[in-house]
Amino acid sequence: MYLNRTLQNKIIVNGTCEQKRQDLTVSWSPNVDFLYWKLIFVFGEDSERYDLESIGITYTVDKGSEIDANTDRGLFTIPVGGYYECANHLHRELFVDDNDNIKVNIYFLNSSMEAFRLENRSEFMGLAIDCPLSIIWLKKVPTIVCTTLLLIGLAILLIYLCSRLSKRSAYETIR
Known part of the structure; x- marks a missing residue:
């Protein structure tokens, strides 16, 4: 998995690579009040397209109190051989299943995402598809x-x- 840059320090990037599904997990600890944050992207693939199926975030606040928020819906679809490119800011609201009072807003600025790369490289290849927004x-x-x-x-x-x-x-x- 590859993450070009972020505004946070001490980022850990890992994920799973399967034939039809990939997860990208980005973890960090922004300050002492929040023990850690974990941002999860879930990509799915079939013979014609790639889908960014969901974005989720997990964070802990007090000793072991963990909160999960996610989109639980499809976000983008692109043809095989392309990648997502969001020229401006992309905003997503994530919701917690059992608590209506908690909502997480995440913003991506000038982001590009590509899943299912066939080789290890740092540049994007193929057709750039604009994000829906x-x-x-x-x-x-x-x-x-x-x-x-x-x-x-x-x-x-x-x-x-x-x-x-x-x-x-x-x-x-x-x-």
Whole structure:
């Protein structure tokens, strides 16, 4: 398993590599209040695609009090031979099964993920697929631009009509 960089110190990266499933586990201890954190990515594979099936996080707070939160749903799907690339930030909410009061928010900044590599290398190979949130944002841009242009055009039309009405009353001749 390979992790390029993170903002935490003393990171431990390990995982399992099976034919149809891979787990990537990233563990660290951010401070003395939290004994450890463990971030788990679960990847699945069939003949046509790779799936990032879930993201989970486990952390302990008090002596042995362990909390597990996860997504329990599929996140991304890409064709075989590609990798995920999230150009902006990616936000996920993770939930604890037996406690509705606990919710974990995780943010990934400029992240790329690839599973089921056939060889040991540090660069990504194949087709880069945008994360769904990046794609959704790109789909919203034309709508935002068109709406803004429409509002500007409407404002110009209103200004023109108001100026015509005010000029007409000022220059009328008396007969």
